[in-house]
Every structure is written in C-alpha cells, then in structure tokens.
Amino acid sequence: MAQTPSIPKGTRDYSPDIMVKRNYIFDTIKSVFKLYGYQPLETPAMENLSTLMGKYGEEGDKLLFKILNSGDFLAQVPENELLERNSIRLTNKISEKGLRYDLTVPFARFVVQHQSELTFPFKRYQIQPVWRADRPQKGRYREFYQCDVDVVGSDSLLHEVELIQMVDEVYRRLHINVRLLINNRKILAGIAETIGHPDKLTDITVAIDKMDKIGGDAVNAELREKGIDETAIEKLQPILNLQGSNNEKLERLQGILQNSPTGLKGIEELTTVFNYLEGLSIGTEVKLDLTLARGLSYYTGAIFEVKALDVQIGSITGGGRYDDLTGIFGLKNMSGVGISFGADRIFDVMQQLNLFPEDNKATTQILFVNFGAKEERYCLPLMQQLRAAGINTEIYPEPAKMKKQMGYADKKGIPFVALVGETEMQENKIALKNMATGEQQNITLAQAVEILKK
C-alpha cells in the first residue's frame, strides 16, 4: 500500500478554482502592461550558478536552490575535499545550476546577453515562478510567482509616470483601493549629506522608516545608537515632521536641502513626475513618503510602494529606478525602472474583500444530462453547435442516476443543465434548467444559445 503522496513544504498545487482567480489577476495585469507597450519575456527556471551567486548577498546565496550535476558528480572531487565535509565548498564542485531567485537578475542577464538584438528602450513584463529555500511560514512560500514590469535603456521620467498610470489602471480594474507612496533615493542621500552623515545613509533611512511604528523619540534614540550626533538629529527633525501636500513638502525640502546638489536633483525629479501626473486623471492617491526606502542599496532614483487601503497586508506592489541593473554583467550605463506586483498578496486582498467576479466563462456553462446511448448520439451534434457559438458545453459521460449527474453540475458550479429525453427529441426541443432558480423551460437550441450567451 503506497503512502498518500505529498508535495515539498512551501510549495502549492493550484487547483482549478484557484487557477481561475489567479488567471483573472494575471490577465488583468497583462492587459494593462500591453496598453503601455510592454511585451512578454520568459527566461529558464535554471540559471548558471555563476549568474546567480553573489547577487543577493551572503544570505541569498544560501537560499538559492541548487541543482545537482547530472551523472557521476563525485568523479572530479578530490578525496580531501570530500573528507573536509564543507557543504558550501563541495556545492561548487557538484552543482553548476540553480533555480532563479527573482526575475530581476535573469532579466539583467538577458539584456546583456541579447543587447545587440534588442531595441532600446526595452520594455518587458515577466510573470514566472521563483524559488527560495526560505523557512516556509504563513504567507511565505518556497515557490511563488513574481510579476515584474521594467523598462531599461532610458532615464526618462516619463517611465516613472507611466508606471504610476499602470498601477492606477491595474487596481482600478481589480477594484482594489490603493495608495501609491513615492520617494526618491537622491532625496534620502541629500538628507544624509545635509545633516553631515553622507556615510550613514542606510542607518538614517532604516531609522526614519520606523517613524510611523515607534514614534519620533524612539527613532532619535536609534539614530544616537548608530553614532549620529545631536546636531545632525536636530537638523533631521523638520524633515521627519514634514507636513502638507506633496508640493508643499517638496517646497520645504528645497530649502532644507539647498546645499546638496544630489538632494535638489531628487526634488526636481519628483516635481517633474508630479507635474506630469497633474494633467492626467489618476484615481489613485500618489503620496510623497520620505520614510519609504525599499531595497535602498539597489535603487538610485524613484522608489515606489503600493498599499491596499481596505486590508492590513503590507505592500502589494513596489519598485523603483536603478541606474546600474546590468553593471553586474559588465554592461554599464543602462538605466532602468520597474515595479513588481505581488500576486499572492493581491490574491489575498481580493479574496478577503470578495472582489473576484463571477466568471461564467471559467467553468462549463451547460451540462447535458446523459439518458443513454440513443440520447448521447442525438445530443453530441447539438453540443457541437453550442460550442461553435462559444458556449462551454459538457455531457455527463454515462447514464448515471439523475442525482449523481445533478450533483456533478452543482459541485462544478455549472449554471445550466439540459435534459433531452424521448419527448424533447421528438419535439426538437431542449428542457433547459437554471440551476440557481430551479426554473425549467422547453426551448429550441437557438433560444438556448441566446440565454447562455447572456
């Protein structure tokens, strides 16, 4: 007797009901991407470890899933290395490939590898699973989909604007109320410069980031701990407590950061973006948030984050501009900007708020009850006509008890059932039963098509 089989922890099967909902999200997002000229790209699940290692920090290297070399992988390993029992060092000898950890590094690899064939600016979206050997826990998986959209090869701020438009349009279509937070790495650098600690950019940002959660006093305590002097902390206070509209904040920052060319450049960039947005009808609130940092070491300009307003769930979309995406693979001066939609979290938000539409095209629309061989032969051509009219049609595969056949329709969520027996065959009619109301009517095939098309 075989054991009930299972799947590796942290992975999931997506059953049909889940798939239909996930596809709804992905299809919506893709349709918006296309409206802005972004095109699909897919890269292999496996990348050479030389492509992946060192790109996600030491911790990231450990979280890569590594693939054992095929064949006699031990043949080339010297005996002393075997006995050394150094798993990390041995990995290099017995594994050359790993599963992709995100979509950004494979994208950068693709751009560098195919630079001569691509048209720049190159706009691509990519929706594929990634794998991380993280400890699985609620909401954290070892296999999950990322949904990235990026443009590379242009530093035009029009791209920041169109990404904001795309966020606005995606969440309008999904009926999720969101707020888009925006910041600029150059402003953060300007702040660090202005208070006299350009080297402490990360510490300062991490502390500022906690403002909402722990309050000003605790933030200041943390800054002191990190070696920021009192004068600097003093100078930081008006920035931490900046109030008002985006433009008011930027105006005040203009004064505060007046001696930092980098900071002023950041202000100018954001001002330009806000100006463009003014002429457009954006339903989403776009809010300057100086505490927004996200992957600071990576971004060089705009930083984005999107929060759902009606559910406590953290960020559901994020991204920013990076001036050196492809530098890791030797291609310099390739500025890009992009965002990533968090499919799992968007799914959870929509589930919680009951936002998934009743998709009557996702399942079968009409089930023919099976009364036996003669009726089967009569029904098959009718079913073919329904399908030609675009209606998802099934027949129960055997003349089982009515209860069983109805139960199948019910469990599969099929809205209509056709009963075609002796009488209906003689009258050239269909008895069409509405499973929701229980209502039944004798009609022609053409009439059935009309009802089902609604």
Next chain:
Amino acid sequence: MAQTPSIPKGTRDYSPDIMVKRNYIFDTIKSVFKLYGYQPLETPAMENLSTLMGKYGEEGDKLLFKILNSGDFLAQVPENELLERNSIRLTNKISEKGLRYDLTVPFARFVVQHQSELTFPFKRYQIQPVWRADRPQKGRYREFYQCDVDVVGSDSLLHEVELIQMVDEVYRRLHINVRLLINNRKILAGIAETIGHPDKLTDITVAIDKMDKIGGDAVNAELREKGIDETAIEKLQPILNLQGSNNEKLERLQGILQNSPTGLKGIEELTTVFNYLEGLSIGTEVKLDLTLARGLSYYTGAIFEVKALDVQIGSITGGGRYDDLTGIFGLKNMSGVGISFGADRIFDVMQQLNLFPEDNKATTQILFVNFGAKEERYCLPLMQQLRAAGINTEIYPEPAKMKKQMGYADKKGIPFVALVGETEMQENKIALKNMATGEQQNITLAQAVEILKK
C-alpha cells in the same frame, strides 16, 4: 570586466516575438479545452523524489534534475559512504526533491492527494515546463513546455470522442492540416493472443511499428529474431496488410480476432468511437492504424497520435487511455484518458508554414513622437484616451532625433506613428503616419481611434 553571461545548455530564453507566437498557440488550445469543460491546474516545479523516482524507468531516474538539500547537506552522511564515491547512492542522502519530468505523474499525485475534494470525472488541463537532463541536441531541450489535457475517473468512450473533437478544433483554429491516427491497446493484445504469443506483445508491436519504414520482409525477419515462430508470422500477414476504410478493417479484424475476448473488446471500443464521430462534422481524417503503439506499457485502451500533413516533423500530439494512472500512488480503478500537445513542434510547423497571424494587438499600435517637454504634457492625456479605447500606446521617452524615434517604431513593428507638434497642438489634430504605406493624414483623436480600432 565581467564575462558575457549565458544560460544552461538545453534551456531557452523566450524573447517577446517568440512569446507572442507561443501565447497564440497556448491561448488557442486553452480556449478549446474550456469549451469542453476542462479547467486549469498547476503543480509545483519541485516534487519529492519519492514521488518521481521509479516512475520513468531506470533511465528516467537518471534524467531527473535533483535539487541539493539546503544547509549543511553533508552533516548526516557517514564517512564510509562519502569515500565510497557512489554518486547515485549519495544522491539519496543529499537530495530529497527533483524537478518534474512530465505532467502526468504530478497529475496522478495531485488526484490521489486531493481525491476527497475533487469532483469526478475530473477534467483538467495543465501547461507548464518540465525538465529532463537529456543530452541537448537539435529539437531536444532540457526545459520544455508540455500541454496536457486529461479526464480521470470515467471509462466512458465519450471522452475519447471529445478528445478527437478537441484535436480537430485546435488544428482547425491553428490552420494546420493534420491526420489523427487511432489504435487500441486491446486490439494489439488480441493480435498477440491470436497468433499464439500473448507474452510477446511488445516485440510484436515494435516490429509492426516499423512496417512503413522497413517493409514486410524486414519486419518478418525481426519477428523471427525475437523468437516468433513461422505459424505466428504467417497468421500475422493478413493483419499487417489490412486495407480499406476504418470500418472495413474493423470488420475483417472481427473475424481474425474472433477467439480473443480482449481483441473483440478493443474492436467494439473503436467501433463505438467511430459511430459517434459519424454524427459529428469532424474535418480531420481519423484513421485506424494498427501499427500505432506509443508508450505501450502505459496505455490500456485507445491510443492517439496526430501528424501534420504538410511538414515532415513526426507526431505533434499524442495520448491514450490508461486504466491505472493513480495506482502508482495507491488509488486503484481510476481510469483516465488524455492527450498532450507538443508545443515546440506545433510552433515549428506554424513557423515553417507561415501560419502565425499578424497580431496587431501584440505590440504597440501607435507611437507618439517626442518633440519635447511641452508636447509631452499635451500628448499624455491624448494617449490616456487612446488607451481607454483599448489601443496600445507609447510615447518615445525623450526628444531624440526623428530618425532614432522612427527606427524604434520600425524595429518594434509599430504600425502607426503620431506626430503632434506646434501646428497640430494649435489645430487640435494629430498627424497620423501609417508606417507601412508612408501615408500621413491630419485627423482628430476620434478619427485616429476609428482607424486604429480597425
């Protein structure tokens, strides 16, 4: 200076132009699956090795990509096993997971694992990559997509019929001329029985399978070599040389196999399927082919294979009925039938015959030339209106030289370019240039929408 990055051999990047074509194939196939009540399923890329091992034969076990356990994978390995240098045995100690090798075993695993939640007959399709550590060569990859459709939990021959209908509809929509070959494992068993060699079913089938290629004499020689006696070979001749329509062949077989209940059952099954098909308008030729065997050890009833008529490429779709799909995981009596569409080969056929449609929605439909900051601000709201009308719209991100902007439109295959400068802004018009004809006209936005919607 970093080295130009590459991808593991046998894997591929799917660039946007390829993706658009692949999506066209998959979308067509999916839309047909849905018409017949099949729903999407996805399973994890990684399965436990205990799920995968032993399911594909000894050779298959070797071709599985195995994932190195995370962390200090050597910690639990005894020293003597390390020094033994037995790569296969060590694999069991340092790897617990593998990449899926096909979609059938994960599907069987899913059905058994979730049997209590599923509604049977369970109809699912699954389109996902699989991985095999095969030696890469022309047309053979280490990562490739499979596109499977199966129904499990019913032995009704109506499913054989609907699979044939689906094949017919898919290839009608893709404009590929095909022939569908059909056979039945029970007939092959009946033949082996009738000629007195029920134990040599595989040898006989393998030999018969070569009939077309090597001719009758060579087939007979091979049979002799395999230990089939002369009387049996004599008896086989009328079967090998069966001529006529499907029904004529089945009628003659009925006589030949009269003493084999299994053989007669197979004939009855095929007759039933052909009878159903007669009442339906199927454009595809469905041909009984007794030499068709495909994965014989696996199928128990119908066997299908689809060949493209206008290209030499082998089978582009295949499948059959298996009565014991889930037995390997302890769930008995779960009959199923399914087929698999070969995405790579279908792609090659369509490419070769130039069957991919001009998809004017796949790329940007209109590019706004960038004349500078003032024009950008004027154009952005116009672009928003075009997108609201469902038109894929871009603006070149910076006021580059006209030649460069036109080159971008050209390379990306964008059919229309909008020129909106000082004059057009004053007149509230758009100069719309058709990139194919070179024709240019001054029109309103509404008129542009009409042209682009065509």
